Amino acid sequence: MGGQRRQKLETAAHAAANRERAADAADAHDARPRWPLVLAASLLASAAFALPKKAQDEATRPQQEMSKKTVKKFSHKVYQMEDSQALDFLERWYQGQEDLGGLARMPPKVRQSFRTMFNNIIKTAGKDGTMSESVLWYQRMRAAKIDVNPRTFGKLVAAAASRGLVEEAELWLETMVGEGLQPDLVTMSSVIAACCEAKEPLRAERWFQLLLQQRLTPDLFVYTSMVDAHAEAGDGDKAAAWLQRAVDAGIDVSTACYNAVIKAYCRQGDLEVANEWLEKAKAAGHTLDIMSYNTVLNFFAEEGDIKAAEDWLDKIKASGLQPDQVSFNTMIKAASVSKRLSETEKYVKEMASYRLQPTAATYVTLVSAYADKGDLKNAQLWYDKAEAATGEKVRAKTVAALVKAYVKAGDVQGAERCLADAVKKDGMELNNVVYTTMINAYAESGDVDGASAWFRRAREKSRERLNLWSYNAMIKACANARDPARAQQWFNIAIEDGLKPDVWSYTLMISACGKAGRVGEARRWLERMEPAGVQPNVVSYTEAIKAGAQSRTSKAPGLREYQLFARMLSEGVWPTVVTYNFLLQSMVRSRPKMMREAEDVFRHMAQCKLKPNKFTQINLARVLGLERTLELCKELGFKVAPDLH
Structure with a gap:
């Protein structure tokens, strides 16, 4: 591995370790210099996994020098374990081997027989542990002079890609090629999929071209990723072009690809072309499923065109397909968007006539609709109905909507009581939607202390990583408090935590400066957007x-x-x-x-x-x-x- 590339990878690994192990959000009040935090993070990364030795059990305590045969038996035992158990077991085993002088002391043939096990533990660490653990096991593999192979780098690429770490995935792939190893289709597909998941279709296209240069043949997965990436970006023409490219390559594209193109044109508001692709799907011999029709139905719902939505629902019935729960939930959404909440009850009853039970989305849509209207009474009514239904997911999602109703009514304390009751009564674990709603509630009034308290609580309690909305809510809180300096601190914290500020992050910074009367700074934040790859709206x-x-x-x-x-x-x-x-x-x-x-x-x-x-x-x-x-x-x-x- 070249020195420059190795340095990049170590930097990426350290950054991943810092993101994954951060226990607390930096408080927006804290005006102390940040260099002690950076120093601490660097020390943490450099001492990654230098854990205190645990008492070894009989299985991990080295008894005698291993042979190829015993390595095979040992590896088989590891493969039978759950992933988390395997990680813990191998960590203790490795420390025991280090006490005896490390794996490098073993004969070369024995040492090389560990390669498959190391490849698998790199994969397991990336899936069940952290990216930095995968990198650590790779470094241990190198230190033991165990030869790497394409599968080694394939596991590292897949681990980074699965966590959305596009740059790390690209670095590992570049390193693989730099060492003269040929990437396979799965490895290249992982990077392309990661770029697509990160909503960077142009980046994915660059890797697609490299895939072709490697004389690999793209499969359905690769083409589907490219179609989906452009569809999610709302670019129907490019999504359609990639679908056609797949067809021209002899790929038997799925109905899902056609659905993605239809969805893209609906997002553009081009219903005529969306209909054309419905017909193209039929002509290609694809039996349109309910998802195809629901995609167009959702377009009318988002437009609030309930008459067109009802006509399309009739078209679904006439096609011989039975409307599903998504169909009726979409009709409820159409009624909500068009401010005709009185008609939502009709669709709930029609759903029941098809022997379909309301879903979490049904309740969330209804509670949210009344919450947006400021009708706390009806929001509470539908929440109670949702609570009577079974399923933790239903309660978790609808409680977030009810909290929004209290917030909309200006009753933040009521929202706090609602959450306390849900936790006490149902033992419900609050999710990121709830936390972000509460952060936003305090942000609206410029209560930075209240918003910051909920942010810290989310970091301490939530199993999920907070998304950018939570950080944007903190920026909003500071903006409403007319404190652009603290708003910028939260903007920087989002970047330090591995998030890329979006158009709303920058817009909130413009607002923060404007409210504080700093017109020049507001304009400078606008000027920063395009160089950062963010288009002002x-x-x-x-x-x-x-x-x-x-x-x-x-x-x-x-x-x-x-x-x-x-x-x-x-x-x-x-x-x-x-x-x-x-x-x-x-x-x-x-x-x-x-x-x-x-x-x-x-x-x-x-x-x-x-x-x-x-x-x-x-x-x-x-x-x-x-x-x-x-x-x-x-x-x-x-x-x-x-x-x-």
Whole structure:
């Protein structure tokens, strides 16, 4: 292994160890220098698994020098164990061998006979332990002068890929090739799948080309990964192109591939092309399953088009397929999105007529719908029905929705009581959804202490790793407390914990700076996004414009906000009414008055078929004057707001 590549791998291994063994989140209040933490983490990584020796049992205590025959028997015994038992057993066995001088003392043939066992323990450590354990066993294998083979690196690649550690997986694959070993299809497929899971389809495409260069033939798994990656990104054309590429390669693609393409076009809002792919699937001899139809049904539900959803449900019935629980849950979702909650009961009854029981999704949808409406009474009613049903998963998911209802009603203490009752009564273990909901509840009011307490509790109690939403909620808490410095601390903590900030992480930082009156910093956070590979969305631009609009000290008010507005249009990001409102507000303090620009903005709003509200008209009047504003409203056919008179 080359020195530079080895250094990269050791760095990656140390980073993985730091992420996996972190016991507590750094407190946002703690303003102490972070170098002691970095030093401690480095020491921890360098002393990885230097565990105190346990008392050895008879099985692990070395009795005599091993032969190839005894190695085979020993390995067979290990294979019969549960993964966690095998890891513990082999750790104690290895320490015992170290006491005798290490494996390197054994004859070469005996030593090499351990290779298969080491390969398997690398795999087991990656699956049941940690990535750093896999790396440790690889390092021990090297130290014992046991020859590595393609399977060794294949296990390391698979271990990294299964944990979403794309860069580590790539490094191990590059190391494998660098040592002159030929990767097999499974190894290459693992890296491609990891890239796809990480929502990096372009990265996956690069590895696909390398797969071809290795003279390997992609199989259904590889093509399905590529189709799914582009479908999840909402790129129907590319998903369809990869499906066609699979067909051209002679792959017997599954109905699931067609479903992914249909889903991608639905996400794009291109129902016509989605229907075309439904027909293509039929023409290719695929029997469309209920999932194919439910994909389109979900499109109507998300649009809140309940009439179209009902028509599509009738089409499902006419096709000879029986609607399933997902179908009816989607109809309940359609009614919820379209604000017709009274119709949800109809679909619950129709579900029962097909002898289908409500699922966790049924209850969560109903409790969430009433929670969003602020109807705590009905949210509690459906929660009680869910609680009467069996299954821990049902209770865990619906309690999160009920907590949201209390939070929506502004009753954070009620949410706390709800959780305490669920834990005491059912022995329910809180999940990340609940923790994030509570962090968010305190974040909304800018209570950083309350949010931080729930964050620490989640890190201490939850078996699952907190996702980026939890970190974003902490950034929001600091933003609402008008403390951008602490918000940035949480932004950095997310990165240190191995998470990549998304568009909302940056947008919340823009908001934090804007609320604190730091307009320049808000704009700089916007500028950081594209170099970081994050595309600003309409909220990002709106928050940056809002920062300037609400500032009393910004230089050239209105001008820079107008430039941001022009930039977002050039990027294909379309403003909302809120964007126009803050843009016009920023022009109120402009000197000289940006009258021509304000009128252009208002006309642009009309061209985009957006209706101005009273705030739009009030801000416009403060720039153009009341008389000209009334003339424009009349010319463009807008009803004049009562507050304007």
